[in-house]
Amino acid sequence: MSHDTPASSRLIGTPLWLERSSLPWLVTAFGGLSIAGLVGWWLAFADTIGATAYLTTLLSIGVPAVGLGWGGHRLTESDIDESRYGRVCKWCFGGAVAFLAVNMLSIVFFPADSVAANTTWAHFALNTGAVGGFAVGYVEARAIQREVEATAATVRARQLEDERELLAYLNDLLRHEVLNSSQIIGGHATLLQAECDREAVRDRLETIERESDDLVGVIEDVRAMLDANRGPQSGTAVDLVAVLEAQLLEYRTRFDDVDIEADLPETAHVSANEGVKWIFANLLENAIEHNEGRARVRVTAERGPETVVVRVADDGPGIAEADRETLFERRSTNHGLGLYLSRILANRYGGGVELVETGPDGSVFGVTLQRAASTDADVDAAERSQ
Secondary structure, three states, rough: OOOOOOOHHHHOOHHHHOEEEHHHHHHHHHHHHHHHHHHHHHHOOOOOOHHHHHHHHHHHHHHHHHHHHHHHHHHHHHOOHHHHHHHHHHHHHHHHHHHHHHHHHHHHHHHOOOOOHHHHHHHHHHHHHHHHHHHHHHHHHHHHHHHHHHOOOHHHHHHHHHHHHHHHHHHHHHHHHHHHEEEEEEHHHHHHHHHOOOOOHHHHHHHHHHHHHHHHHHHHHHHHHHHHHOOOOOOOOOHHHHHHHHHHHHHHOOOOEEEEEEEEOOEEEEEOHHHHHHHHHHHHHHHOOOOOOOOEEEEEEEOOOOOOEEEEEEEEOOOOHHHHHOOOOOOOOOOOOOOHHHHHHHHHOOOOEEEEEEEOOOOEEEEEEEOOOOHHHHHHHHHHOO
16 A cells, blocks of 8 residues: 655645654654653663563563554554544544543652652553554544445445446347347348349348448447446356357358357356357357358367366468457457457456467467356266266
8 A cells, every 4th residue: 555645635834744644653753762761761760770670661661662663654554544544643642641641640649659660650651541542543543444445335336236237228228129120120121122123222222231230230249348348246157058059059050151060068157147158259250251161160168177268260261460469459440349349258257368379270269267166066076076
C-alpha cells in the first residue's frame, strides 16, 4: 500500500510533519523518546537504584515503548486508510495525557518515597496510556475499515446484479426482437427473389438479403459479447464436451463438404457459462472459411488437473507471418469479431486462446479453460480406480 500523499490531499501551508502519511511516525518517535527517557532515568539515578529497578522498568516501560515504536511502523504497512491515521494518533496521545493526568493526582496527593520512584511512575503512566490508546485506536480504525469495505462490497454486488439483469434484458431483446425481425426481413427477401422476374428488383432483394444476413451476424456477435461480459458466476460450470458436440453437429449440418473429426472425453466441466460456445464457433468458422478445397477439421480435448485444453486443427494453407501478430485483434474492416471474440471470451473465463502452430499443412489453435472445482471429481476418481 502506497502512502505517498499528493499535495492536494493536505491544506496549503500544513507542515510536512503533520501530513497524514507522517502521523504514524509521530507514534514511532514517541516510542523512541520513551526509550531515551528510560535510559536517561537509568543514568540519572544510577547510584540509587538496583538491579530489580532496572529489570522492572525495562519490562514495564522499555518493552511497551519498543512495541509503540513498532506500532507506528505497522500502521503505515496496514490496510488502514490514511484518513484514519489522525484518529489513531488522537487515541494514542489522548490516552497518554489522560492516564498521566489521573496518575499525577495520585503522585501529588500520595507521592512515593523518592524522586526516582515518582519520576518512573509518571513515565510509566504516560507510556501505558499511549500504548493503550494506540491499541484502542488501531482496533477501532480496523473495524471502521472493514465496515467501509463490507459496505462497498455490498454496493458493488448490487451494482453487478443490476448489470447482469440489464445484460440479460439486452440479450433477450436482441434475440426476440431485433434478431427475429432481421431474420423475417431476410426470409421475405428470399421469397420475393424466387417470385420476381425483374432483374433490377432481384438485385435489390439480394442486397436486402445480404445486408440482413450481415445484420444477423452482428447481432450474434453482440450477444456473444454480452455473454462474455456476464462472465461465469461463482460455482457455475458447463460441460464443455456437450458444448463441443453441439457445435460440431451444427457445422456438419451446415457444411456437408467438410470433414470434421473429434476426439473428446466423456465429460469435461469448465468454469464458464453458455457463452463459451462462441469461442469454438469462431474457431470452427475460421478453420472452414480459409480453406479453398475440401476442408478437414479435427477437434480434440484433454482434461488436466486444473484445466481443459481444446485444440482445433485444420489442413488449410496456414497463416501468413505478417498476420500472426494481429491475429486476435479486432478487425476494423467489418463488424465481425471472429478470433478477437474468441480471445475476449477465453480471457473472461480465466483461460486463453493461442495459435499453437501454423504452416502450409494447416494451423492448430489451442484453447485453455479452467476446470470446474469439483464437478468432474467422481469421473476422475473412477478413472484412477481403473
